[in-house]
Amino acid sequence: MTTIFERPAFASLNQPDGMSDSEWAARCELAACYRVFDYLGWTELIYNHITLRLGDADPPAFLINPFGLHYSEVTPLNLVKVDAAGNILGHSDYPINPAGFTVHAALHNGLPGAHCVMHTHTTAGVAVACSAAGLRSDNFYSAQLQERVAYHDFEGVTVNPEEGPRLIRNIAGKRAVILRNHGLLSWGGSIPEAFTYLWTLNRACEIQLATSAMGPSLAIGPEITAKCARDALQFDPAFGAGRDVFDALVRMAFRRDSSM
Template sequence: MNAVLKPASTHVPAPAHMHPDEWQARLQLASCYRVFAMLGWTEMIYNHITLRLPDSVTGGDKQFLINPFGLHYSEVTASNLVKINMQGDVLDGSSHKVNPAGFVVHATLHGGIEGAHCVMHTHTTAGVAVACLKDGLSQSNFYSAQLHGMVAYHDFEGITIHAEEGPRVLQSIGNKPAVILRNHGLLSWGTTLPQTFAILWTLQRACEIQLATQSMGAPIPVPEAIAAKCTRDALQFNPNHGAGQDVFDALVRQVDRIDSGWRA
């Protein structure tokens, strides 16, 4: 029987001073930053992926990990991720700064949506392009059909550094895990990092196909009933079918073949 391939992160012991669950969270998040870099989902030193730490680490307080502001995604490692609380206070003595534009939105979701343990945000060309369209995402391709009833929209209010926008963001999102920030970009949230990644990847692919389709002409719409069926039949978001774990593990193995330094 063939051995099941697992990402290298599961075999890296925690530093003596750190709770093992925090170290595993750091490894998983650092590997995700490297996956984004490999996929080209980067925006210089901007944008964010955040992960809430488990209660076993925080004692029930809401704390999360975020990238050090000033580093490219390809420079993020498990040890240089920054641990902050819901007020943006640095909790691990890190010398790195945190981008307010990342903290405000991510803290809003981590604090306001019980299941938002991971939050991802991108400014990809296809994602921003669709976010700038009046009608947003078109239900016209294989990928958008898998997001039937899952996509929320939030109107553009400028750079997201003002806390007073938070309640409006939550009202716009409701319980929908795929979010199009109008004139801005894409966002996803989920109960696990692999699930959040699977949602964002699907939304990103839907935008890429839409961008290509609309450059050639008007897309063929997918009927509501068919789209609803596609969403029910899609396994990649379903916890009973791994919720994106196998896909994410495969990408981490690709990252390791390029550079395994994220585990430092």
């Protein structure tokens, strides 16, 4: 008997005729990721985005959420397929958000390893992004991110394509990104990998926000943070790069929302 823990996400939906197996699998995993974000409370009304490059698409294309739907409403069927210029490929009942396309397209087009890109406006993430000090090396999670965090200065609402090259330059290959005065961003070779970076970064911000309310914090020395970064095996593809954690959260999201 199939149990709730063995059931694939969105197993009740039928793969559309003519769609490749790889695109359908990508759609199901990305839609499940939107439900995970909803489960975690990482939502901002109908805003923010998680995008996924389609590896077999020719010309290059990626999937983005339909603009106007809450994360809890995203399904494999209503995800929007767009090309590198933001043109919708095929039919969609919804538009895409230009602010989301601009940033995500810059990473997908400018970083070969950016198969998945995630962006959030969590309270803790935005608070640290607004802090002049940025992320401090004073907690268990931030210590694991030593030399893994990039910063990009705020340039306004992200609708101007000319910001893209500056963003790529400031990222400099680092997969956890703090967008100053704005929020958090991560990217990776897969959804679980990008999620692992974002979860760790957001958790570090949550702890920093709580600690700041208690007065001065204890800094962690550079030797220890370097050791923590080396020992943070959740980022290592040899140890799954977050697959086990992500799959567990998909199961949790399914238990709450049987429409998956």
